[in-house]
Each structure stands twice: as structure tokens, then as C-alpha cells.
Amino acid sequence: MEVLAYGTQSAGATLSPLKFAREEVRAGEIAIDITHCGVCHSDLHQARDDWKNSVWPCVPGHEIVGVVTEVGAGVKRFKVGDRAGIGCMVNSCRQCANCKMGDEQYCTGTKSCTLTYNGPKKPDGTNSYGGYSTAIAVREEFALRIPDAIESQHAAPILCAGVTTYQPMKYFGLKQGQVLGVAGIGGLGHMAVQIGKAMGAKVIAFTTSPEKIEAVEALGADDVVDVDDEDAMAKHKGTLNMLVNTIPYKHDLNVFLPLMASKSTIAVLGNFLGFDNLDTATMLFQHISVSGSLIGGVPDTQEVLDLCAKHNIRPQIELIAMKDINNAFERMQAEDVRFRHVIDMQSLKDDRDAASSAERVNDPVRGEVVGVS
Numbered sequence: 001m002e003v004l005a006y007g008t009q010s011a012g013a014t015l016s017p018l019k020f021a022r023e024e025v026r027a028g029e030i031a032i033d034i035t036h037c038g039v040c041h042s043d044l045h046q047a048r049d050d051w052k053n054s055v056w057p058c059v060p061g062h063e064i065v066g067v068v069t070e071v072g073a074g075v076k077r078f079k080v081g082d083r084a085g086i087g088c089m090v091n092s093c094r095q096c097a098n099c100k101m102g103d104e105q106y107c108t109g110t111k112s113c114t115l116t117y118n119g120p121k122k123p124d125g126t127n128s129y130g131g132y133s134t135a136i137a138v139r140e141e142f143a144l145r146i147p148d149a150i151e152s153q154h155a156a157p158i159l160c161a162g163v164t165t166y167q168p169m170k171y172f173g174l175k176q177g178q179v180l181g182v183a184g185i186g187g188l189g190h191m192a193v194q195i196g197k198a199m200g201a202k203v204i205a206f207t208t209s210p211e212k213i214e215a216v217e218a219l220g221a222d223d224v225v226d227v228d229d230e231d232a233m234a235k236h237k238g239t240l241n242m243l244v245n246t247i248p249y250k251h252d253l254n255v256f257l258p259l260m261a262s263k264s265t266i267a268v269l270g271n272f273l274g275f276d277n278l279d280t281a282t283m284l285f286q287h288i289s290v291s292g293s294l295i296g297g298v299p300d301t302q303e304v305l306d307l308c309a310k311h312n313i314r315p316q317i318e319l320i321a322m323k324d325i326n327n328a329f330e331r332m333q334a335e336d337v338r339f340r341h342v343i344d345m346q347s348l349k350d351d352r353d354a355a356s357s358a359e360r361v362n363d364p365v366r367g368e369v370v371g372v373s
């Protein structure tokens, strides 16, 4: 399956057109013609090697929605013409305790789960390539059904931003009437505000961009607080039962600790780089837990898609052409996007210049997990 894509081959390079062949569909798999792909902050981190684990070439994209073009033998849940989505994973061992529980992101099998891009590197140097591309194939267990009520362009960001914020609210049992804080109102945070409201919480949003306040109120937040405004912060002292912290870089978590209620939890979702000088005294005296949470499993991803359909929750998106991805990365870094870029993949399929200038790179691996057929 010949595919056109955008990716990068070193940390310092911008994304440019690439081409490669994806493997043909096998039993239990479906092929998807990609129509839309969300632009996640992780895409930028991975493409720029911020986490020092990137594998080249890097073709980002794990908020993939498209139309099924082919089904392999034995596929039960999809037929040609259905819409389907792929989130952050394309495979896992499907046998360990976490996989059996539907938490494939915590797979403890031989090779852990296979991420949609930057997945395990094989000895021949190939890795998995994501949704900044025209087509992909995946095992049907890792494909999501897109509810009829949700347009493809709106479904895409739910596959990472939606499930990543929904999962800890579900896991920690956010209850009706509790106070939920959301720190960082970008792609993830703006979904967290809406999902928290749908779950019956009072939602307090925290931002360092006061110019966003009106837009965040419009999402349904009960209060929107400028983190640098000490008086506004003090109003919420000791009230938050949970804080969903989506800030995707190293920051001072201590500013939020005084706002936490007794026996409350902070779920850290976007910062892989640690905290300096965490004020554990405040945590001890009020039994405040700081937890990490990574994306969400396939069943939770389906659940949040259905929840968004039921409660009429939609990400606010800006549709972009594939060739504008480097500019989109710059704007995301400058926090100048409300609130999620989504790539219209037709723009790449129609781009003759990209097709003729694309550099051929190694063919990617698909969801291979060692020891599993």
C-alpha cells in the first residue's frame, strides 16, 4: 500500500513530504483511508526529540479518522465504507493482565504496547509511522467506531485529547458535584473542561493565557483563573477534589497544591520531564496524591467517543492543510491555537508537489509485538 506522508528525519528538521509502502492487510486487520488527523502536542515533542527517544524517520499523528477501504479475513466489527478511528496505539500483547483489563497502554508484554508512531524499532531500523499520512492498516481490536453524530474532523481529537483527560476522571471516580480543576487549556484541557461538566463536576479552569478566558468560559467552565493572579487563585484555596494537569512541559506544581482539598488527586498527563522542588509537606498535611496517567485503553477510548456523542461535546478545531503543519507546530508551541489543529488529509492527497518531491524512506513496521502472531 503506497502512502504519502509528512515526517522528519532529524530533531532539528522541519516536516516534509515522505513516501513509503505500508504492509498489505492481513487477517484480522482493516485498511483505513485517512481523512483527518489531529495535531497533538506529543507530535511536536516527538518530532523535535524533546523526550530523547525519537526514532527516525518520525511520521507523527495519533488522532486518526478515516474510511475503511479493505477488511482482512475474519474481521467482524468493520466493513468497507465504515468510518473508523485509531488513537495512540496500534497493538499490544493482548494477553497480559493490563491488556485483558482494557488498559493496553500499560501492556507489560515482551515489547509493551506498540504506539501508533515511534513504535518499537526493529533490528532493520524501521519503526511505526502515524497518521500524518494518507492511509494506514491496523488490527480491528485497535480501531474505534466513530458515532454517527460526530463528524470525522471532530472525532479525531477525542482519540487522544479526549481519552487522556477522561481516563483519570473515570479512574479516580470523579463524582457529580465535586470540584474539578483543569490546568492548561489547550487541546487536552479544553476537552477536560467539557467532559468534566458532562460528568457533573463544577469545573475551574487554570490558564496562563488571560486572553483565552472568554473562550474557556464558553466551553462551560464555572470559573477561569489566570494562574498569575494571586487573588483569583486564593479564591479556590482548599476546594479542588481533583486537578487534571495537562501542562505539557516542566512547571511549578507547587502553585496548585494549596488549592487542593483534603484527600484529593492531581493527575499529571502531559509533563514527562519531572518537577523540581515538589512541596511534599503540603501534600502530606492534606493527603494530596500526585498521579501520572498515560492516554487510555481502547475500551475507554470508545467510551469517551460515545460520551461525547451523547452529551454533544465537540473539540473546537481549526482545520489545516498538511503543508501548513510546520506553521501549526510553531503556533502550538506559542499556545496560539484554539484549541486543536486537525489536518484535512485531502489536502495531502491533492498536493502534486508533495507527491513529486516526497523522499522515499524505510517502510514502517505495523503493530508487531514480539511473540504474538
Ligand SMILES: [Zn+2]
Pocket (backbone or CB within 6 Å): 040, 041, 042, 043, 062, 160, 161
Ligand atoms: Zn496525543
Ligand SMILES: [Zn+2]
Pocket (backbone or CB within 6 Å): 092, 093, 094, 095, 096, 097, 098, 099, 100, 104, 106, 107, 108, 109
Ligand atoms: Zn499486554
